[in-house]
Amino acid sequence: MNDSLTKKTPIDACVVQNKIQQSGLEKVGLASIRELVRLVNEIEKETGDKYIRMEMGVPGLPPAQVGIDGEIAALKSGVASKYPMIEGVDILKNEISRFVKNFMNVDVDEKNCIPTVGSMQGGFASFMVSCRRDVKKDTTLFIDPGFPVQKMQHKVLGLKYDTFDVYNYRGDKLRAKLESYLEKGNISTILYSNPNNPSWICFTEAELKVIGELATKYDVVVMEDLAYFAMDFRKDLSKPGVAPYQSTVAHYTDNYILLISSSKSFSYAGQRIGMMVISDGLFKRHFPDLKRFYKTDEFGYSMVYGAIYSLSSGTSHSAQYGLAAILKAANDGDFNFVEIVKEYGERAKIMKKLFKDNGFEIVYDMDENEPLADGFYFTFSYPGMDGVKLLEELLYYGISSISLATTGSERIEGLRACVSQIKRSQLKDLEERLKIFNEHHN
Numbered sequence: 217m218n219d220s221l222t223k224k225t226p227i228d229a230c231v232v233q234n235k236i237q238q239s240g241l242e243k244v245g246l247a248s249i250r251e252l253v254r255l256v257n258e259i260e261k262e263t264g265d266k267y268i269r270m271e272m273g274v275p276g277l278p279p280a281q282v283g284i285d286g287e288i289a290a291l292k293s294g295v296a297s298k299y300p301m302i303e304g305v306d307i308l309k310n311e312i313s314r315f316v317k318n319f320m321n322v323d324v325d326e327k328n329c330i331p332t333v334g335s336m337q338g339g340f341a342s343f344m345v346s347c348r349r350d351v352k353k354d355t356t357l358f359i360d361p362g363f364p365v366q367k368m369q370h371k372v373l374g375l376k377y378d379t380f381d382v383y384n385y386r387g388d389k390l391r392a393k394l395e396s397y398l399e400k401g402n403i404s405t406i407l408y409s410n411p412n413n414p415s416w417i418c419f420t421e422a423e424l425k426v427i428g429e430l431a432t433k434y435d436v437v438v439m440e441d442l443a444y445f446a447m448d449f450r451k452d453l454s455k456p457g458v459a460p461y462q463s464t465v466a467h468y469t470d471n472y473i474l475l476i477s478s479s480k481s482f483s484y485a486g487q488r489i490g491m492m493v494i495s496d497g498l499f500k501r502h503f504p505d506l507k508r509f510y511k512t513d514e515f516g517y518s519m520v521y522g523a524i525y526s527l528s529s530g531t532s533h534s535a536q537y538g539l540a541a542i543l544k545a546a547n548d549g550d551f552n553f554v555e556i557v558k559e560y561g562e563r564a565k566i567m568k569k570l571f572k573d574n575g576f577e578i579v580y581d582m583d584e585n586e587p588l589a590d591g592f593y594f595t596f597s598y599p600g601m602d603g604v605k606l607l608e609e610l611l612y613y614g615i616s617s618i619s620l621a622t623t624g625s626e627r628i629e630g631l632r633a634c635v636s637q638i639k640r641s642q643l644k645d646l647e648e649r650l651k652i653f654n655e656h657h658n
């Protein structure tokens with residue numbers, strides 16, 4: 217019998233246990249995000265109680281209005297009946313190029329800035345090209361923890377990957393660790409997200425320099441996943457053309473693909489549009505082994521007229537105009553998107569304190585010598601309990617999250633909390649539930 221059945225928990229323990237049993241999940245603590253979403257939906261429906269839902273990383277803010285207006289205008293002008301160009305409409309390509317200059321201080325020709333159906337598709341297409349460009353280099357290296365779907369994409373594509381948890385290899389230790397993989401000669405691509413999903417670590421400039429230098433030395437492509445663009449709120453990244461900028465490996469190597477999502481930074485997840493930015497140098501390089509899959513051996517051409525063409529023949533026409541409008545407003549200094557999403561940082565700060573005040577610990581807590589930023593996610597654990605058990609136990613207390621064990625993290629005691637769906641009005645409930653949990657387990 218679960219311990220929680222002998223105590224009065226905030227959510228009816230019998231219902232929770234029955235629903236867990238009916239779910240057919242072997243281990244709830246290792247369930248995927250979508251499986252947990254379904255389970256918690258069912259418990260909420262049966263009990264009428266609302267959970268503190270921290271399992272899924274969806275935006276909790278309204279979409280950027282300027283984007284909606286841009287899309288409506290485009291639809292009214294008739295774009296819905298026309299196929300968009302696969303490489304993207306000119307106005308958007310130009311704004312993406314301006315955006316990476318203004319907010320990253322990186323120069324990329326607009327030709328090499330391509331809209332994709334979310335960063336999800338940008339990643340998939342990049343794997344299809346980057347991981348197939350050299351017969352000898354058949355493995356991706358994930359700097360984990362990471363976003364599990366990208367590993368699923370590897371499985372679907374029949375690609376190999378290797379991974380390590382960066383927690384113990386920050387700063388000076390990163391070079392030797394990376395080199396231990398790269399010197400084997402089989403790594404095609406390095407992938408990480410920055411800020412990181414799930415841990416919210418942000419690489420320092422010194423770490424990005426190491427990654428960039430090694431990428432050049434071993435001729436490896438770095439896929440930098442910027443799904444949480446400009447969301448390291450410790451710095452003011454909101455001013456176009458003014459330092460500080462979003463940190464990037466692009467300052468340290470020419471072997472890069474940047475994946476910039478519009479889902480979180482512009483709360484535009486539903487429109488499934490993202491940006492793929494390929495360095496000018498990499499775009500025009502030739503890799504004879506690409507001919508096994510594509511008509512040409514040129515990297516950029518294979519990406520656009522091989523990978524993206526075969527996946528979706530481009531990206532929704534109206535969404536391209538919506539994103540172009542958002543970027544134009546940001547580039548012109550008329551739309552401060554960072555100010556809006558700062559709300560996530562404020563929430564995280566309060567929520568982390570509530571967890572710490574009630575016996576929990578923050579798992580990933582430092583960027584070298586600097587405390588981690590407060591942002592979209594944070595990670596936590598409870599002394600003496602592993603993450604799988606903790607996740608299940610918290611369900612009885614009306615709190616849902618995901619296990620770090622599903623993200624390539626070695627910190628299996630930890631869970632990931634996503635703050636985006638938690639309303640300020642729910643923080644009182646969260647505090648009470650954490651308090652009861654701590655009383656029951658202390």
Ligand SMILES: Cc1ncc(COP(=O)(O)O)c(C=O)c1O
Nearest residue numbers: 334335336363409413443477479
């Ligand atoms: C690290 C990471 N990469 C990529 C994505 C997917 O982004 P998009 O919504 O643009 O497909 C997410 C979404 O949660 C993410 O967390």
